[in-house]
Amino acid sequence: AQKVTQAQTEISVVEKEDVTLDCVYETRDTTYYLFWYKQPPSGELVFLIRRNSFDEQNEISGRYSWNFQKSTSSFNFTITASQVVDSAVYFCALRPASGGSYIPTFGRGTSLIVHP
Amino acid sequence: GAVVSQHPSRVICKSGTSVKIECRSLDFQATTMFWYRQFPKKSLMLMATSNEGSKATYEQGVEKDKFLINHASLTLSTLTVTSAHPEDSSFYICSALGSGQVEGNTIYFGEGSWLTVV
Numbered sequence: 717a718q719k720v721t722q723a724q725t726e727i728s729v730v731e732k733e734d735v736t737l738d739c740v741y742e743t744r745d746t747t748y749y750l751f752w753y754k755q756p757p758s759g760e761l762v763f764l765i766r767r768n769s770f771d772e773q774n775e776i777s778g779r780y781s782w783n784f785q786k787s788t789s790s791f792n793f794t795i796t797a798s799q800v801v802d803s804a805v806y807f808c809a810l811r812p813a814s815g816g817s818y819i820p821t822f823g824r825g826t827s828l829i830v831h832p
Numbered sequence: 833g834a835v836v837s838q839h840p841s842r843v844i845c846k847s848g849t850s851v852k853i854e855c856r857s858l859d860f861q862a863t864t865m866f867w868y869r870q871f872p873k874k875s876l877m878l879m880a881t882s883n884e885g886s887k888a889t890y891e892q893g894v895e896k897d898k899f900l901i902n903h904a905s906l907t908l909s910t911l912t913v914t915s916a917h918p919e920d921s922s923f924y925i926c927s928a929l930g931s932g933q934v935e936g937n938t939i940y941f942g943e944g945s946w947l948t949v950v
Contacts, residue, residue: 749937759923761941807875813937818864818929820939824875 718743720810722823729798730831737793737826739808745769747813750791751820752782756804764806767791769813798830834860834930838942845916845949853911853945855926861906862928866939867899870923882909916949923947 719742729735741750752764765775767784775782779796795802805827811820835858845851855865863884868876880888880901888901898920900912909928913920925944930937 751939753941759925759944759946761925761927761944763938763940766938809939811939818939819866819878819881822876827873 718745718810718812718821720808720821720823722806722808722826724826725824726827726829728829728831731800732797734794734796735798735828735830737795737806737808737828739791739793739823741789741791741808741810743789743810743812745812745814749811749813750784751809751811752791752793753807753809754804755807755825761807764793795828798828800830800832803828803830834858834928834938834940836862836926836928836940836942838926838945840945841943842946843948845947847917847949848915850912850914851916851947853913853924853926853947855909855911855928855942857907857928857940860928860930862909862930863906864929865903865909866927866929867901867909867911868925868927870925870944872923876925879911913947916947918949921947921949 721740748769750767753761755761772784781794783792805825807825808823809820837856839854865882867879870876878891879894880890882888882901882903884903884906890896903909927939927941
């Protein structure tokens with residue numbers, strides 16, 4: 717069985733602060749994909765990143781960076797110099813890469829509030 | 833990136849009527865689509881997995897006769913809420929499994945549909 721835990725229900729920061737959203741996962745699959753999605757108040761889920769389990773390189777995209785640590789089963793997401801527009805709910809997700817099941821497992825989401 | 837379009841974005845219907853929500857993959861073929869329901873400030877609840885040309889696989893506790901899913905083509909899946917009741921009011925989101933080298937293995941979401949049953 718798969719499980720994704722986002723222990724932080726809500727985080728509140730002031731603009732320009734750095735913030736890290738935690739994601740810890742459990743899976744018996746040897747190969748899998750990890751994702752992060754952003755859900756602004758409008759409701760649409762915006763795809764941010766996909767990471768393959770065999771690729772532990774960290775990734776940076778502008779103010780966003782992701783730290784994948786297979787040894788601790790974590791895939792944390794850091795926003796540098798946060799902005800008000802970053803306010804949203806962020807979901808971490810996991811799905812197997814093989815075995816025929818494409819069903820993803822989502823965490824409960826972390827609500828990020830960035831104050832001006 | 834791949835685009836998934838969901839329509840309508842908002843719909844209000846009377847109790848007892850049926851409403852259809854469409855989910856289209858605009859620039860890729862999606863053999864697999866997922867339908868989710870999301871309650872306010874809650875996570876996504878998977879309702880069913882829809883595979884093109886075959887019957888949808890429903891999650892435990894989801895009434896398949898109430899939430900009819902049809903995935904008739906590689907770019908379109910529909911969710912019909914039959915005999916809607918106020919408790920069916922929710923945010924419904926579809927997603928599609930990308931295909932091809934670039935978008936493959938990534939799940940892309942539609943804009944979501946707010947259903948209000950009065």
